[in-house]
Amino acid sequence: MSVLDADAPELDLAGHSFVVRGPSALKGTLGVSGAKNSVLKLMAATLLAEGTYRISNVPRITDVGLMAELLRAIGCEVAVYSPGATGAADAFSSSAETVCSPDATGAADAFSSSAEDVCSPGATGAADAFSSSAEDVCSPGATGAADAFSSSAEDAGGSLVIDVPAQIEPVAPRNIVDRFRASIVVLGPMLARCGKAVVALPGGDDFGHRPIDMHLQGLARLGVESETVDGYVHARAQELRGDTIRLDFPSVGATENLLMAAVRAAGTTVIDNAAREPEVVDLCEFLVKMGARIQGAGSSTLTIEGVEDVERFGPADHCVVGDRIVAATYLAAVGIASGEITVTGVNPDHLAVLCGKLADMGMEVSVDDRSISAAVSSRLSSAKFSTLPYPGVATDLKPLLVALLATTDGVGSVTENLFAERFRYVDDLRAMGADIRIDSHHVVIEGTGRLSAARVKAHDIRAGAALVIAGVGAQGETVVSDAHHIARGYDDLAGKLRSLGADVSLSRS
Numbered sequence: 402m403s404v405l406d407a408d409a410p411e412l413d414l415a416g417h418s419f420v421v422r423g424p425s426a427l428k429g430t431l432g433v434s435g436a437k438n439s440v441l442k443l444m445a446a447t448l449l450a451e452g453t454y455r456i457s458n459v460p461r462i463t464d465v466g467l468m469a470e471l472l473r474a475i476g477c478e479v480a481v482y483s484p485g486a487t488g489a490a491d492a493f494s495s496s497a498e499t500v501c502s503p504d505a506t507g508a509a510d511a512f513s514s515s516a517e518d519v520c521s522p523g524a525t526g527a528a529d530a531f532s533s534s535a536e537d538v539c540s541p542g543a544t545g546a547a548d549a550f551s552s553s554a555e556d557a558g559g560s561l562v563i564d565v566p567a568q569i570e571p572v573a574p575r576n577i578v579d580r581f582r583a584s585i586v587v588l589g590p591m592l593a594r595c596g597k598a599v600v601a602l603p604g605g606d607d608f609g610h611r612p613i614d615m616h617l618q619g620l621a622r623l624g625v626e627s628e629t630v631d632g633y634v635h636a637r638a639q640e641l642r643g644d645t646i647r648l649d650f651p652s653v654g655a656t657e658n659l660l661m662a663a664v665r666a667a668g669t670t671v672i673d674n675a676a677r678e679p680e681v682v683d684l685c686e687f688l689v690k691m692g693a694r695i696q697g698a699g700s701s702t703l704t705i706e707g708v709e710d711v712e713r714f715g716p717a718d719h720c721v722v723g724d725r726i727v728a729a730t731y732l733a734a735v736g737i738a739s740g741e742i743t744v745t746g747v748n749p750d751h752l753a754v755l756c757g758k759l760a761d762m763g764m765e766v767s768v769d770d771r772s773i774s775a776a777v778s779s780r781l782s783s784a785k786f787s788t789l790p791y792p793g794v795a796t797d798l799k800p801l802l803v804a805l806l807a808t809t810d811g812v813g814s815v816t817e818n819l820f821a822e823r824f825r826y827v828d829d830l831r832a833m834g835a836d837i838r839i840d841s842h843h844v845v846i847e848g849t850g851r852l853s854a855a856r857v858k859a860h861d862i863r864a865g866a867a868l869v870i871a872g873v874g875a876q877g878e879t880v881v882s883d884a885h886h887i888a889r890g891y892d893d894l895a896g897k898l899r900s901l902g903a904d905v906s907l908s909r910s
């Protein structure tokens with residue numbers, strides 16, 4: 402194995418492993434950048450109107466590159482800037498270096514680009530309404546991401562500049578869509594813009610069947626007819642018309658797709674039992690900046706008054722909300738490895754339930770506006786967790802919590818209520834000495850104190866990160882293969898853990 406340059410950004414980690422030599426107590430301050438689960442939706446939302454969009458606090462993760470590739474296949478120009486190239490001002494100058502090559506558009510040729518396929522709204526949108534003041538680029542607002550990043554340039558995420566043309570091709574090809582689940586959210590905005598869309602059924606994390614029936618049923622209420630042929634959803638609407646949609650479950654992706662279709666529909670749409678996640682709120686804020694009329698963001702009922710006049714809808718600047726799941730990853734890490742850390746760039750309100758539970762377990766937790774500090778000096782007590790839609794403990798945290806509970810004192814459990822098959826990492830933690838039993842959708846964990854090193858495999862983003870942080874607290878050298886899964890959602894996990902004193906590197910397997 403050859404060790405990569407310690408400063409190399411973790412972007413393309415195919416064929417790489419994380420190598421973790423533990424145990425190390427963690428100490429220091431680190432910043433998290435914007436949330437993967439928000440930035441991908443903001444990128445999709447740009448399809449709603451022609452013009453230039455500037456998005457800051459963007460995490461350096463491979464899923465952003467994939468969404469950029471998808472937007473290019475649809476006809477947009479996308480430049481992705483790493484934090485080094487940024488400072489918002491530099492990133493937004495046309496001379497700044499483009500990190501993702503604009504010619505990497507994938508095999509859009511599989512689809513005809515005949516005039517018929519190309520969608521032209523016949524109007525230019527409100528590009529001129531676009532303002533680029535510093536405040537717009539990264540303003541605090543309700544999302545709490547804001548000037549957390551001014552404290553240290555190192556903490557800042559990267560930036561995106563997206564140019565959406567007057568004509569887009571509303572086709573999302575399989576070779577790109579297959580590679581990440583969030584790609585399905587281009588469906589709503591493409592329908593709103595073009596009245597038609599062809600989208601391959603999405604791929605994504607390796608934790609079971611992930612249907613899109615709620616997306617399609619909700620769109621049908623807005624007047625969309627769709628059929629699935631050969632793994633592609635073909636959707637069309639003569640006219641999008643507002644209606645009341647009651648979701649069976651507060652699905653994040655369905656809420657977002659419906660929101661993005663409804664903002665340009667005729668009349669009023671009400672989404673009942675909508676998802677309340679901070680990333681959905683971030684999308685609402687972005688859409689409102691673009692001209693949308695949305696009430697109830699962050700509540701279970703979203704009321705959207707459609708804006709049909711294309712002149713009243715245009716591009717915007719936005720600073721992505723801080724990644725609460727990444728922040729929680731570092732809190733779990735200090736719970737496992739002990740020490741004292743401060744995580745900046747996250748709104749503590751977005752992790753209130755988790756922080757309360759961690760405090761009950763014995764972690765000293767304190768918060769201010771945009772940071773969370775955590776200190777652990779002795780073994781934590783076990784606890785019972787249950788994953789739920791926001792504001793509950795996120796399902797994405799489950800593998801991280803199972804890894805944490807494997808080291809705590811007593812018997813703990815995590816009950817999964819969203820993705821029944823999300824258990825693939827359990828055998829890997831067992832290989833590290835964890836005592837874990839699966840009982841239906843419950844995971845019961847007998848805390849064993851320190852884990853031991855092993856060669857294990859990342860099965861998805863969070864499961865992989867859980868194994869890396871388990872390795873930080875374990876005795877010996879843990880090798881986590883398939884590092885590319887982790888790079889889909891973590892911006893420089895190895896570098897950030899190293900900045901806290903852990904011995905983590907990347908190697909070619």
Ligand code: UD1
Nearest residue numbers: 438583611612613614615616652653654655796797819820
């Ligand atoms: C998003 C997040 C993911 C997170 C999840 C739940 C992104 C890119 N991903 O995924 O990290 O774990 O929210 O917080 O933002 N369901 C259906 N039919 C549908 C849609 C969903 O049955 O049409 C079910 C799913 O199988 C799952 C539950 O609803 O059991 C929640 O899924 P959903 O909230 O839609 O998750 P995603 O948006 O895919």
